Amino acid sequence: MTSHINPRIAIVGAGPAGIYAADILLGRVPDARIDLIEKLPAPYGLVRYGVAPDHPRIRKIIDALHDVLLHPGIRLRCNVEVGVDVTIDELRAAYDGVIIATGADRDLPFTIPGAELAGCVGAADFVAWYDGHPDAPSDWGLDTPSVAVLGAGNVALDVTRILAKHGAALESTDTPDSIIDRLSVSGIRDVHLFARRGPADVRFSALELRELGEQRDVEVIVDPGELELDAHAERMLEQFSQRRIIVRTLTEWAQRPAQGTASRRIHLHFRHNPVRILGADRVEGIEFERTASDPLGRMTGTGELVRYEVGAVYRAIGYRSSPVPGAPFDVDRGVMPHAEGRVLDAEGRAIPRLYATGWIKRGPVGLIGSTKSDAAQTVAHLVDDLASTAPVAGGADPLAGLGAAVDWNGWLRIDEAERRAGAARGRERTKIVSREEMLGHAHVPTMTESIR
Structure with a gap:
């Protein structure tokens, strides 16, 4: 005591x-x-x-x-x-x-050549933008037709899904109108997600992975050649049910015939380790070394280099x-x-x-x-x-x-203002982004409040 x-x-x-x-x-x-x-x-x-x-x-x-x-x-x-x-x-x-x-609240450092180029951004900043963080930029560039996302976890999946999402799909959420409007006129057509690990070693959750394929007017594309399993991968599938589900989902997508009708596409790539970002003043492409796993599952370089033309790189490699x-x-x-x-x-x-x-x-x-x-x-x-x-x-x-x-009452006033804004749009709430607007609601007390 x-x-x-x-x-x-x-x-x-x-x-x-x-x-x-x-x-x-x-x-x-x-x-x-x-x-x-x-x-x-x-x-x-x-x-x-x-x-x-x-x-x-x-x-x-x-x-x-x-x-x-x-x-x-x-x-x-x-x-x-x-x-x-x-x-x-x-x-x-x-x-x-x-x-x-x-x-x-920050992205892990990313130090490969070209990481300083305009268009190479961290997931933390992008997540803050689409989640309406008051300190995030008021706008976000979504004009380049092809972008790359680096990572093998759920944040990478979130970034990939939102980049490919149509603004109308978020109209039932608390997303501010400015963000929905920006996504609605996005110029992005292809989102490439690159994982350094193989398909049996990614850190996605099976549920979040499947959500990629449940979006309207978005096609998920997987190269069957990137799903080949080595001895290490076979052991992982034997031991972990979640990894079996992930590989099964990826295999289903790889076996589907190309639709070619969706206006946006998600491409999933495995065993790609980024080595440099290409471009003069801003991102124009990215180069990878293909990787393979050794008998202990450690990723090693194969010496094979591949390049992709992209206009932006989103790093979802971890926070600090x-x-x-x-x-x-x-x-x-x-x-x-x-x-x-x-x-x-x-x-x-x-x-x-x-x-x-x-x-x-x-x-x-x-x-x-x-x-x-x-x-x-x-x-x-x-x-x-x-x-x-x-x-x-x-x-x-x-x-x-x-x-x-x-204080608590101030937060309740912000909360109520967001709920009123949401009700006017037929949803539970619409998030207020501006710090000034939030504080404006917070500091106007009502006659019936008790102070905490």
């Missing part, structure tokens, strides 16, 4: 990792008072700004997160940026524990976290140095009252739900430390006086 009475905890990041940590902490310490601090005007992080809009079943996680935020022990403060509006040191001085749960000002950060690994959630200083010592959870703790791996067990580990150590340390001296609230902060 904690020796603290009503311990004050700050959680930086109001996405799934931060909200799960708050929920677990209140289960362990029911009298805790938790401040959830989020730099964006809206909560929910990855679920709101990282999940493709045509995946409503995943976005339903927001309903569960909303229920957690209703707890009277939680105070929400959005539009507050650590390092700008408040410092880590100020938080550590005012709270009995500070949990960093800021996720992963951004440093939090005032907190340690392992630049090489892209995470906070920690021991089971306790953040460590340069000498490897635990920093009092500072913790980490989620992707900034363990890297961007695993599904959204897997952050629950991750948060449980961090919270367990925080609770242990509460039991063995003295409470911090009471002091000024470091979040007081931040007039631009968005």
Whole structure:
């Protein structure tokens, strides 16, 4: 049991990792008072700004997160940026524990020749655009007829699917009209998805892969020659049912006769390792080395080079976290140095009252739900430390006086404005993109509100 009475905890990041940590902490310490601090005007992080809009079943996680935020022990403060509006040191001085749960918001570095050319972009930026992130570009170039997507995971599938999608297919989602309009006039006709691995080693989920072939006026094309299975692939199919389903789906597509009637096509390529991007001032093509797997399944180059003419390259090779000002950060690994959630200083010592959870703790791996067990580990150590340390001296609230902060009622006003906009279009909601517009709704209180 904690020796603290009503311990004050700050959680930086109001996405799934931060909200799960708050929920677990209140289960362990029911009298805790938790401040959830989020730099964006809206909560929910990855679920709101990282999940493709045509995946409503995943976005339903927001309903569960909303229920957690209703707890009277939680105070929400959005539009507050650590390092700008408040410092880590100020938080550590005012709270009995500070949990960093800021996720992963940047693309992994990509250093092959030509990666600096205009038209070579990261998946994180594109996902932010089509998900209506307030800091994303207001427009996106979709004029080149042929594009390449690099990656072998679900983010690569999402990027590929949205690039090939007709705007009308998103009219029932919360996608802003500006993005639907842009997709409706897209000049893209061919989307090439390239995976370095073979078909039995990709990291797609079987369900998301099948979604590629369920789009209207979009044809999926697979070369049967790229589905040849070596001994390693045969072993993978014997051991993993999901991989068998994936290869079976790819084989079905490869065996279908070419339709030639769809206005957009998705081409799936395997065993292609990018070696250089071609072009003078902007992307004009990309060169790959064909790969093969050794007996242990490791990918090796074959020396065979192939080129494709494309006008843009989308990198979906992984995310990494951004440093939090005032907190340690392992630049090489892209995470906070920690021991089971306790953040460590340069000498490897635990920093009092500072913790980490989620992707900034363990890297961007695993599904959204897997952050629950991750948060449980961090919270367990925080609770242990509460039991063995003295409470911090009471002091000024470091979040007081931040007039631009968005509280719970402010978020509900944004939420209501989005629902009204959606109802006018016959859908559940239409997401507001502009930060200024979001804040405009947030800071107009009604007569019946209770302040939290």
